Amino acid sequence: MMAFSALASQEDNYKQQVIMGMASLVSLSKCLVHNGTDPDKHEKIKGHCRDALGTMKAAEKALEAHRSALSDRIGEGHVKTKELADEQKQKEIKLCQLKIQMKNCEQMNVCIQDQVTVAQKHQYELLTLLRKARREEKCFKALSNITLVLLPICNLLVSMKFLQEALQLTDTQPLSLAASIVTIICQVSMWVAQKAILELQKAIDQYQVKVSDYEKERYVCDKEKAEIEEKIGDIMAGQQKIKEASDELGNCFKEWQLKKDELEKDVLIVRMLTEKVDTLESYIDDPSDYEFVVTILEEINQLVLSAVGKGGPGGLGFSDKEAIKKIAEELNRVTQKLKEVIHTVSKKNRIKDYMEENIKLLLLRFPYDTD
Known part of the structure; x- marks a missing residue:
């Protein structure tokens, strides 16, 4: 002027x-x-x-x-x-x-979202297996408890002469052995189910940590994207001026x-x-x-x-x-x-x-x- x-x-x-x-x-x-x-x-x-x-x-x-x-x-x-x-x-x-x-942030965000989706999918599958393993563990535990209770009773009854005569049993050893094997199988199955539950829970926890890490990465990526958008807006405003x-x-x-x-x-x-x-x-x-x-x-x-x-x-x-x-x-x-x-x-x-x-x-x- x-x-x-x-x-x-x-x-x-x-x-x-x-x-x-x-x-x-x-x-x-x-x-x-x-x-x-x-x-x-x-x-x-x-x-x-x-x-x-x-x-x-x-x-x-x-x-x-x-x-x-x-x-x-x-x-x-x-x-x-x-x-x-x-x-x-x-x-x-x-x-x-x-x-x-x-563009790199958007691609990274898409990649992270895919990883989150895959991790959540695996986590859901593992939760399904965990629920199934827990049901099996309960079942085997119940069977194991039943066999542990019935095995002494069965041995006691088989040892009675009048029952042997009534059942016409000449040798009670195979019957006792079969009952013991059933009890052992139930115990082993319960133990396997419990171990599977622990492994599944560990895997689920690991996937949960991964999902949390992915969420953090996505938050950082979104924050960087917002900062870039703000810078782009400032530059475009500057270009207009x-x-x-x-x-x-x-x-x-x-x-x-x-x-x-x-x-x-x-x-x-x-x-x-x-x-x-x-x-x-x-x-x-x-x-x-x-x-x-x-x-x-x-x-x-x-x-x-x-x-x-x-x-x-x-x-x-x-x-x-x-x-x-x-x-x-x-x-x-x-x-x-x-x-x-x-x-x-x-x-x-x-x-x-x-x-x-x-x-x-x-x-x-x-x-x-x-x-």
Whole structure:
């Protein structure tokens, strides 16, 4: 904003100088029109001309400074544009890296979920086997208890003679052996079932630990994913700001370029005005003949009116065109009046010369006899 206000100040400066120069030319023209016998008239005319030339040169200098400042501003804008482009490129690279990390996190999350699913499935199968083993253990334990109770009773009953005679048993040893074998089988089966329960419970606990570890890994992965998403959001917001800044800078470049084109034309016009005022000063030195001065003033006036009157590129970029237009019209009015005065004086001089020439001819034709 400070740079823009400085540019605006420089622009107002050279415009003010042009207006002051034109005002000095109006004063010069008024001095020329004045018919009084002021002994300092010519010095005043030269003073107005010097003032006009000085202000026009100051306007040209201010305009050059304004153009130089605008060129510097455009150069700074190009540097800023490159910086924004580099920053945008860095953010794009970082964004690609984060997207790759995000993809890896998503793949890792899917892998962990598959592992959790497999572990939970195995855990469920082991729980099913555990329930079955516990049912078998209860069954074998009950059978073992029954056989342990019935085995002594069976041996006692078999040892009774009346029961042997009733059952016609001659040898009780095989029966006792069979009962013992059944008891042993029940005991072994109960022991195997208990061992299977312990192994299954151990395996289930191990799978539970795995599931817990997988859950921790998934939590870490989800946390990392959330952090990456936040970083991606920040980078995308930064990219949007850079884009907005680049677009704004691009619009500024368009305005600056248009302004620079206008300044190039203003430089040409103001330089032409300065040259004409400089030429005017060289002819002002001869107080005996101001006719050519009027021609230069008319050219200056036409140049200003033409430049200010253009509504687009090619004219002086005055915000208050009416001010300088009024001065130019005033200069035109005074110049036309001066032109009429010079024409009248010239006509009188021609008549005088004509009469003097005719008198000379008459004298030559009819010489006056002094005798």
